[in-house]
Amino acid sequence: MKKYVAEPFKIKMVEPIKMTTMEERINYLEEANYNVFALKSDDIYIDLLTDSGTGAMSDSQWAGIMIGDESYAGARGYAHLVENAQDIFGYRYVQPVHQGRAAEKVLFPLLIKQGQHAISNMFFDTTRAHVELSGGKPINFVCEQAADTENYYDFKGNLDIEKTEAYINKVGVENIAVIVMTITNNSAGGQPVSMQNIKDASALCKKYNLKLVIDAARFAENAYFIKTREEDYKEKSIKDITKETFSYADALTMSAKKDAIVNMGGLVCIKDDEDLYQGVKELTIAYEGFVTYGGLAGRDLEALAIGLKEGINYDFLKYRIGQIEYLGDKLREAGIPFQYPAGGHAIFLDAKALLPHISFHQFPGQALTIELYKEAGIRACDIGSYMLGVDAETGEQLESLNEFCRLAIPRRVYTQAHLDVVVEALVEIKSRAAEVNGYEITWQPKVLRHFTSKLKPIL
Structure with missing residues (x-):
C-alpha cells in the first residue's frame, strides 16, 4: 500500500461543504434530469467533476x-x-x-x-x-x-x-x-x-x-x-x-x-x-x-x-501525483477496476468492468457517475460513449475505447480523509453493482452533448 504523500503546504482558509441524505440526492438527480452538470454545487459533498479551474490558489x-x-x-x-x-x-x-x-x-x-x-x-x-x-x-x-x-x-x-x-x-x-x-x-x-x-x-x-x-x-x-x-x-x-x-x-x-x-x-x-x-x-x-x-x-x-x-515545483508534483496514486492503491486493494496505473490528475474507474451488464448504448460510465452521487454526494464525470457522442456523418452512437467514470482531483483542495470516503462509497456500490441501471438520452444538443443533455434511467 502506497503511503499518502503529506501536503507541502498548510491551510489558511476553509470552505464549509454540505452534507445531504440519499433521499435528497435522488431528488436532486431527478430535478437535474440525471445530468451531474446540472446539479447545484451547494448540493455536492466531494466534487470530482473536473480538475479544471477547481484548484486552490496559493x-x-x-x-x-x-x-x-x-x-x-x-x-x-x-x-x-x-x-x-x-x-x-x-x-x-x-x-x-x-x-x-x-x-x-x-x-x-x-x-x-x-x-x-x-x-x-x-x-x-x-x-x-x-x-x-x-x-x-x-x-x-x-x-x-x-x-x-x-x-x-x-x-x-x-x-x-x-x-x-x-x-x-x-x-x-x-x-x-x-x-x-x-x-x-x-x-x-x-x-x-x-x-x-x-x-x-x-x-x-x-x-x-x-x-x-x-x-x-x-x-x-x-x-x-x-x-x-x-x-x-x-x-x-x-x-x-x-x-x-x-x-x-x-x-x-x-x-x-x-x-x-x-x-x-x-x-x-x-x-x-x-x-x-x-x-x-x-x-x-x-x-x-x-x-x-x-x-x-x-x-x-x-x-x-x-x-x-x-505548477512545475517538484515537491508539489510529488504530492499531487502521490495523492492520485494513494487513491488508486486503495481502490485496487478493494478490487475496484480502473485504468491502471493511476493517471496524473484523476482515477478513471473502469465502468465497463464494474457494470458489465450495461451496454455502451446505455452509458455505463454515466451510470456509475450517477450512482456515486446517490451513494455519497460525490460528483464525478463520464469519459466514455456518453461523452463521445454520435458520428457526425451517420448520427450513430460511437463506442468509446473505454467506458470510464473519471474522479478528477482538484489541486490542493481535498485531504486523505476525503479520498477514503470515495473508496468507501465505491466499495458499497460494487456490492450491489448488478442492481445499477443504464440510462438513455431524452434530449441532447448538436455539439458537446454531455454538458446539457437530459437523461432517464432504463428500468
Whole structure:
C-alpha cells in the first residue's frame, strides 16, 4: 500500500461543504434530469467533476490578484506572463486567452482546412469539437496498451506512430492538417506520454512537413512522469524536461486551469512562426479581446504568471501525483477496476468492468457517475460513449475505447480523509453493482452533448 504523500503546504482558509441524505440526492438527480452538470454545487459533498479551474490558489497568487493591473492594453501582468511562459516553454510568441477551448478556437482554424484530418494520441471532447467546428475530422491513434486497463505500462498515453504514418500514407499527406499530442492523455485515463514518443512524433511531422501541436493542459504532470519513469531523465529538473518536451513541437494550446492552478486562463504559444502568431492575434482580438489581456482580467494574468512557476515545483508534483496514486492503491486493494496505473490528475474507474451488464448504448460510465452521487454526494464525470457522442456523418452512437467514470482531483483542495470516503462509497456500490441501471438520452444538443443533455434511467 502506497503511503499518502503529506501536503507541502498548510491551510489558511476553509470552505464549509454540505452534507445531504440519499433521499435528497435522488431528488436532486431527478430535478437535474440525471445530468451531474446540472446539479447545484451547494448540493455536492466531494466534487470530482473536473480538475479544471477547481484548484486552490496559493497566497502568492492571491497577493498577485491584489496587485493586478487592469489596463486594457499593455498591462504589466501580461509582460510577467509572457516572461514566465517563454522561460518555461522556450517559445517566442505567447498569447493569453480565457481558457483552453478558446486557445483551440483561435489556433485550429488557421491550421485546419475544410475536410482535412487532424490526428491525435486522443482528442478530449472539447478539442475534438473544435477540430470539427473548423471543418476537420478528428482521428485518434492511441497506443494499444491504453485499452488494457488492468496491466501496468509506463506510458499508456503514447501516440501509435506506426498507425499514424500508415494513415497519413493511406489518405495522403495533403489531407492531414496537424498532429496534436495531448499530455497527459486525458481520455486514455490521464496517462502520460514518453519523451521518446514525443521525439518520434516530431520526427514523423518533419518527415511529412506537418505541424506538431501539444495540448499542454497537464504538461507539468507529464514531465513528472517522464522524470520518474524514463531512465535518461531521472536527474533532470521538471523545468528542463518541460523545455525539451516543447522543443519538439511547433505550438501549444493550454488550459491553464489545470497545471497552472488558476480558476480561469489559457495560452496559445508558438515557437517561431510569426505569420501563424499574427493570425492568432487577429482571431484573439475578434473573439477574446485585445492581445495583452486575451479575455482575462489583469488580476487573472498575474495569478497565471505565478501559477505557471508553482505548477512545475517538484515537491508539489510529488504530492499531487502521490495523492492520485494513494487513491488508486486503495481502490485496487478493494478490487475496484480502473485504468491502471493511476493517471496524473484523476482515477478513471473502469465502468465497463464494474457494470458489465450495461451496454455502451446505455452509458455505463454515466451510470456509475450517477450512482456515486446517490451513494455519497460525490460528483464525478463520464469519459466514455456518453461523452463521445454520435458520428457526425451517420448520427450513430460511437463506442468509446473505454467506458470510464473519471474522479478528477482538484489541486490542493481535498485531504486523505476525503479520498477514503470515495473508496468507501465505491466499495458499497460494487456490492450491489448488478442492481445499477443504464440510462438513455431524452434530449441532447448538436455539439458537446454531455454538458446539457437530459437523461432517464432504463428500468
